[in-house]
Amino acid sequence: MKTWAPYLVLLVVSAIWGAHAVVGVAALRALSPLALSAWRYAFTAVLFAPALVAAAKRLHHLTLSDGLLLLIASLSSAVFYPLFYYRSLAVLPPVESLLIVNAAPVLTALFAYFFYRERLSKRQVIGLVIALLGVVVISLQAATRGTQSLEVIFDAVIGTAAFALYSVVSRKLYMRLPLFDVLAVTSFVGAIFLWLIVLFTHTWSVATALETLRVGEWLSLLFIVLFVSTIAYILYGFGLARVPGAVSAALTFYPQPLFAAILQWIWLGKAVTLLTVIGGAIILTGSFVLRRS
Template sequence: MSSRHLLLALGVALIWGVNFVVIDVGLAHFPPLLFSALRFLVAAVPAIFFLRSPGVPWRWVALVALFLGVVKFSLLFSGMAAGMPPGLSSLVLQAQAPFTLVFAVLLLRERLTRRQVLGMVVALVGLGVIALDLGATSPLGAFLLLLGAAAAWGVSNVVMRRAAPPDMLRFMVWVSALAVLPLCALSALFEGPQRGWDALRTVTWPAAGSVLFVGLMATVVGFGVWGGLIRTYSASTVAPFSLLVPVFGMAAAAVFTGERLTPLRILAAALIIAGVLSGLVRDRRPAVRAPGPSSTPGSTPPARTPSRAR
């Protein structure tokens, strides 16, 4: 990876990590469902008028809009509004990795390697350490909402893998557009139109800035650059940089909000990141082939060199 692309990958991880602190600022003013709707509105408009169709069947766009746009971010923002600190939220959300593996097995009939199973166990132990550190007075309900958000993200990852969009930026803009109306409806139903109107009528500069940052920087710029890096190199090369998101998130929360980095939380971060990384590393053992043109049942085909974008 060139030095320029390395800086871009680090920059996206930094944006996505700091994003959790910015979300916390927005949630201090907006109710969570309305804030999520505004985030996707900013991500979709005006970009949607300058981009072509997503390039995949609309059913895949609708499913990702449901699980990622509506369910994941509704649970994430609601959990943070209920008391989950931003740095810890950035870490707990990494549970999406083991959830993705589980759903890939259930929905795509993929087979897990021993290394992936071990990685899931290590990551789950890290989540258990977080639950232990939260203690009896902590917002357990908010923690469960974050786990639900991670599970919804796992489902959307499997759907996106099946859809294989050719351009992640276009895909995410259309996903954002489809998520706006359901989120507005949920906000009106559960938060009330008056509460939403009061938040919009009395909006402050920090609140407005948080919507713009989360919608434009974290969504449009972040996914645009990330998708470009994956097309240039490969998912296996770029994906490990996402492990820096909770590192930047917890560091930003410690600096800007005074969130404590307890020894248990540092241990949990190490376990979760190690578990996720274990699932990303490919098994490089050579395939075992039987005599003849076909390989033996259950053998692993030889790894192909990732092709680079032309």
């Protein structure tokens, strides 16, 4: 295979995940954050069902430690992350919400320190502080639009923390289990927990939410299921195994806001403000400093 192919694959992943922020807004016009999350992972679990069946024998011999890691990965990536990210996306402009989530590498370093005692260098601490300042800048802009916009900043931060936790846990899992085993289990377990939330909160409207979807909203949901939850993760696993970690992170995360900004302008007619650009630049600079260390 061409040596440039994995790099191109990671850029495709970045474009898909960047587009997710804008496509998610379209889906949220008809679906609540819980409905979008529940149906997204219900369909994704169906797509990964063959992989789950194929992995049954291996999963039967899981250690207690690996089983716990899979549970944490499932809850963080398929329950807490989408629920809180979509809550923020329903209010914040797509690029702002995405930029906050792209600060996940910063929290990943903190989680790695607390869980695995990975040392934080002075440069990493500087990167953490810089990225935090970027989130503050975006929060100040959100505050000018009212209390609701400022409140959902916390939703975006919780979503970011969930994705960061998944990043730390999945790194261990991918060393011990095949990629498709992890993706199948996290999707299936996440779907179960999301529908349990529907059951215990009595939000029965989630079960019938798809009946009122129009063609454009169906296409948005299908894009999220097929491309964001399935194809992008498979491509990400392919590229991650062939490109150095720092390079793969840069190719995957840094271009996302650019793709999202272009699509946000074309599809939603919303231009990115100067303060968003400044805040985003600060966040990405902090992440870059952290990764360079």
